Amino acid sequence: MTNAFGAYSTTDDVLAGVDLSAKRILVTGVSAGLGVETARALAARGARVVGAARDLDKATRATDIVRRDAANGGGLELVELDLASLASVRACADRLVAAGEPFDVVIANAGVMACPKGATADGFETQFGTNHLGHFVLVNRIASLMTPGARLVNLASAGHRFADVDLDDPNFERTPYEEFVAYGRSKTANVLFAVEFDRRHKERGVRAAAVHPGGINTELGRHMTEEAMQELIDGINASQPEGAQGFEWKTIPQGAATSVWAGVVATADEVGGRYCEDCHVAAIEDSEGLRPGVRSYALDPARARALWAKSEELVGERF
Template sequence: MIYGPTATADEVLDGRRLTGKRILVTGVSSGVGVETARALACHGAVVVGAVRDLAKGAIAMEALRPDGSFRLVELELSSLESVRTCTAALLAEANPFDLIIANAGVMAVPFGLTVDGFETHFATNYLSHFLLVNQMAPLLRREGRVVMVSSAGHRGADVDLNDPNFERKPYDPLVAYRQSKTATILFAVEFDRRYRSREIRATAVHPGAVLTETTLKLIDAQPSAASAFTWKTVAQGAATSVWAGYVASADEVGGRYAEDCHVAEVNDDPTARAGVRSYALDAESAKALWLASESMVGEAF
């Protein structure tokens, strides 16, 4: 079956039963994360949703009852200590996972540094997920997968490892967002290289331009953005994540970048509105980012 940009998560999963599958999804208190969790749970999976605000997450996930099996765990991605607390609790339970979807993130927020001293986008969208996924890796079953939710925004900026915190260059919230999303793709490339011998694969996906709390705030700040994209519903925005996680073959998506439920071709045309930049799939850049990230979190994997 070939799916396109209008496919929903339920359509992608139609006829599939995920009974016995355990899935960790970050950012299930709103938008695409909620829909991703709902679709997976309603097709039989046990979903563990990681959220910053447990009360907000509980309200958002209420729609799953009684069709799906889920639980919430606390995770504040602006704090590496919170990441370690969350993963330690899950590791102590020793219940394996089949899939991790790193969905949570922020977009175009004012300049700020996390408690660990990292720029907010880089820390929240990328670095904390780097730590989370690596710490959870021992619980990934054979043939497990990692799906990193990236963005077409990666086409606007490569990762600047010489100045990731904007200490020497002027801060631009969109550049910060874009480089963080490039980092998520590079992470998938290197994680896939390191773990494919264990038959664990990783991919990065673009959910599409989805009307969520985050993007509505951006539109309020920049009204011209409303007409710049073909907007998707959250149901459509969740489709590529579940497609990459369960429908596509491992060799098809492993170490690649997907959009609209297909693997994207490399396209370095600066005017292109589809495809993935070659710098986001560069193996040497992915290795360099991994090593730099280990230094940042103070832990080698």
């Protein structure tokens, strides 16, 4: 398809003229930032949004704008979900399955970034456990609600370029912990999960994609000092191709644009099993540094299957 959108496109640009009044969409992480804007933009076009968040009081306050902007029958329902607790993930999935209402799109938006070494309630390294394993269990448990034509959108990041997954030591039990290596592993896992989910479900008309929203100054970076953030930006600028524009923050509506583009605007065959950025499918780029493009290891089908098997082993559940 011809794509008129790019890095500066907003959610409202991407969804101009789109009617989502027949759609039901799950968005995780609706207590701040990209999750709130994603939910707002979708509900404003008539979608019935189910917003998942760990802190429902915070999410209720943060999503006032979603309810205010909802139109054409659109609206918002909140459900409790703590991705760092598989008991919470399973309880949330069980409630959704028991309700029996189908989903047209699932946007796995929630996550953490560059946090100090820690563990989830189940003992997994915090970033891998929250960003990947929590969504892995949630999405697979509600996959029966995703009817033909439905789509999964995993929020990944250019941060996947920091590191491939480590299937031998996912919890840094033998590897020295580095915040951005852990983040990179979790974001690579988000891409690989989309690749394998797409392979497993495309014959029944359900597709999956991963997206990089761009650099947005949100709560996601709350664990980083100003010095660390500037060092990261300097590193991004140093790694850009010659003549490329330097790093610029995106606004939150610009950051959420690729999620809604991949979820409801782009064709399924265009984005299925792919990694997208700036409202287009990214090219493979194996050069060093944080630059546009996706590293080939994040799209490796064999790696995706191996991660799926390891994830099932870790969570004690087969899908």
